[in-house]
Amino acid sequence: MEYLTEIKVRGYHADFYGHVNNARYLEFLEEDRWERLESVIDLRKLAARGYIFLVVNININYRKAVAVGETLLVSTILERMGTKSSVLKQEIVFKKSGEIAADALVTFVISDATGKAVPMEGEIKDEIEKLFLK
Amino acid sequence: MEYLTEIKVRGYHADFYGHVNNARYLEFLEEDRWERLESVIDLRKLAARGYIFLVVNININYRKAVAVGETLLVSTILERMGTKSSVLKQEIVFKKSGEIAADALVTFVISDATGKAVPMEGEIKDEIEKLFLK
Amino acid sequence: MEYLTEIKVRGYHADFYGHVNNARYLEFLEEDRWERLESVIDLRKLAARGYIFLVVNININYRKAVAVGETLLVSTILERMGTKSSVLKQEIVFKKSGEIAADALVTFVISDATGKAVPMEGEIKDEIEKLFLK
Amino acid sequence: MEYLTEIKVRGYHADFYGHVNNARYLEFLEEDRWERLESVIDLRKLAARGYIFLVVNININYRKAVAVGETLLVSTILERMGTKSSVLKQEIVFKKSGEIAADALVTFVISDATGKAVPMEGEIKDEIEKLFLK
Numbered sequence: 001m002e003y004l005t006e007i008k009v010r011g012y013h014a015d016f017y018g019h020v021n022n023a024r025y026l027e028f029l030e031e032d033r034w035e036r037l038e039s040v041i042d043l044r045k046l047a048a049r050g051y052i053f054l055v056v057n058i059n060i061n062y063r064k065a066v067a068v069g070e071t072l073l074v075s076t077i078l079e080r081m082g083t084k085s086s087v088l089k090q091e092i093v094f095k096k097s098g099e100i101a102a103d104a105l106v107t108f109v110i111s112d113a114t115g116k117a118v119p120m121e122g123e124i125k126d127e128i129e130k131l132f133l134k
Numbered sequence: 135m136e137y138l139t140e141i142k143v144r145g146y147h148a149d150f151y152g153h154v155n156n157a158r159y160l161e162f163l164e165e166d167r168w169e170r171l172e173s174v175i176d177l178r179k180l181a182a183r184g185y186i187f188l189v190v191n192i193n194i195n196y197r198k199a200v201a202v203g204e205t206l207l208v209s210t211i212l213e214r215m216g217t218k219s220s221v222l223k224q225e226i227v228f229k230k231s232g233e234i235a236a237d238a239l240v241t242f243v244i245s246d247a248t249g250k251a252v253p254m255e256g257e258i259k260d261e262i263e264k265l266f267l268k
Numbered sequence: 269m270e271y272l273t274e275i276k277v278r279g280y281h282a283d284f285y286g287h288v289n290n291a292r293y294l295e296f297l298e299e300d301r302w303e304r305l306e307s308v309i310d311l312r313k314l315a316a317r318g319y320i321f322l323v324v325n326i327n328i329n330y331r332k333a334v335a336v337g338e339t340l341l342v343s344t345i346l347e348r349m350g351t352k353s354s355v356l357k358q359e360i361v362f363k364k365s366g367e368i369a370a371d372a373l374v375t376f377v378i379s380d381a382t383g384k385a386v387p388m389e390g391e392i393k394d395e396i397e398k399l400f401l402k
Numbered sequence: 403m404e405y406l407t408e409i410k411v412r413g414y415h416a417d418f419y420g421h422v423n424n425a426r427y428l429e430f431l432e433e434d435r436w437e438r439l440e441s442v443i444d445l446r447k448l449a450a451r452g453y454i455f456l457v458v459n460i461n462i463n464y465r466k467a468v469a470v471g472e473t474l475l476v477s478t479i480l481e482r483m484g485t486k487s488s489v490l491k492q493e494i495v496f497k498k499s500g501e502i503a504a505d506a507l508v509t510f511v512i513s514d515a516t517g518k519a520v521p522m523e524g525e526i527k528d529e530i531e532k533l534f535l536k
Contacts, residue, residue, distance in 0.1 A: 016279035023160035150413035294425035
């Protein structure tokens with residue numbers, strides 16, 4: 001597993017209970033998706049054709065509360081690829097112990113300028129498949 | 135369906151694409167959970183015994199992008215109740231059209247001071263069941 | 269003083285210390301600016317000419333910590349009007365006691381499509397002056 | 403100038419206009435304050451005595467809009483030290499050009515457990531003065 005994103009948990013990440021708030025995890029996951037996609041896929045090539053990544057479902061398990069002061073690592077792999085949508089698997093782990101703080105399946109489509117999902121074939125399929133190799 | 139929370143979407147809710155960002159939806163959902171729980175359950179009674187609501191899974195579908203200027207309504211119902219965990223169903227709809235912008239299943243446990251889930255029985259069960267009636 | 273925005277402070281607004289985080293106050297202020305501007309100024313008329321409100325300085329005093337469960341009110345008045353920039357005065361008060369939680373001076377310019385500040389004269393001056401009357 | 407914090411601006415940092423939102427800057431500043439304070443001051447020694455850093459004023463200039471994809475650096479220096487409060491000067495600059503995106507004066511007090519500001523003298527003064535040396 002490769003971790004491109006490292007996050008030191010600060011006071012402003014936490015909520016009332018002193019733990020990282022549910023919504024913040026989604027920012028941590030998004031951070032790593034961008035980092036990962038940028039390092040593998042030529043996003044400009046897709047953008048030039050009016051294509052954007054559109055998340056249609058997030059299924060996240062909050063496994064262990066994260067306190068201020070902890071350091072987290074985030075990873076993203078391509079779990080499976082379909083003809084209309086694909087699924088990323090993302091994990092947030094404690095840097096020290098390696099324990100999982102949260103994991104999520106993130107389903108996305110490639111959408112054209114009109115907001116319609118385009119089939120994952122041809123050049124688009126080639127680009128997304130690069131995510132498997134990392 | 136009863137909507138306790140109304141949200142006017144502002145510039146600061148939206149991201150780069152001009153749409154409400156994935157993470158913000160979770161704040162909208164959390165807003166309505168508090169509003170709903172407070173109106174039905176005696177949270178102080180639970181808190182006095184050291185019990186807190188702990189979200190362990192969120193499964194959210196992003197169905198339709200929400201633009202700045204739109205007004206949203208949020209609803210929360212108790213979907214099902216288990217012995218260890220229960221599930222809320224939450225919807226975010228467009229006030230004008232009634233169309234669904236996003237819906238989510240939110241699984242929670244009642245945790246004691248040590249972070250351990252307590253069985254949903256007795257007084258705790260009675261409190262949670264009140265959510266069905268609303 | 270007129271309060272258009274009411275905010276019930278939730279767990280996700282607070283940080284580690286159980287108080288509303290510094291950055292959140294700026295969202296509360298922004299919320300009321302939009303609410304106020306929309307109710308007084310024809311923003312579409314300005315937008316149609318490519319003009320946007322651009323905040324260039326915020327000077328905020330954090331006067332009293334705000335805890336989860338409190339209800340806040342936000343107000344915005346036009347403090348003074350210049351030829352290049354104008355200043356709004358905003359207050360966040362506790363609904364119950366009327367005590368000030370935070371107050372801020374927010375300096376803004378009207379910027380054209382190229383990002384350049386335009387002189388506050390003519391039609392633009394007329395629009396902004398309407399803020400005095402409220 | 404020493405930059406401890408580097409931020410790659412993502413889609414979720416930006417608002418409707420495609421620029422980093424006003425409130426986010428305060429999170430970037432807070433990030434660097436923690437990083438800086440932790441590297442210089444023994445925060446645990448202060449915390450053990452019930453002392454916390456409490457920001458009482460932020461005066462921030464937004465000088466140049468920041469777009470998605472830019473990389474920012476943040477710096478923090480001790481601007482001046484008083485007997486009751488002290489002032490940090492913070493800058494957010496574009497990594498590439500060195501241009502200033504925003505700068506801020508952040509006034510803080512040291513507060514005891516009751517929320518009262520304590521005089522900046524003796525051991526507390528010694529700790530804060532260390533910030534000058536960095």
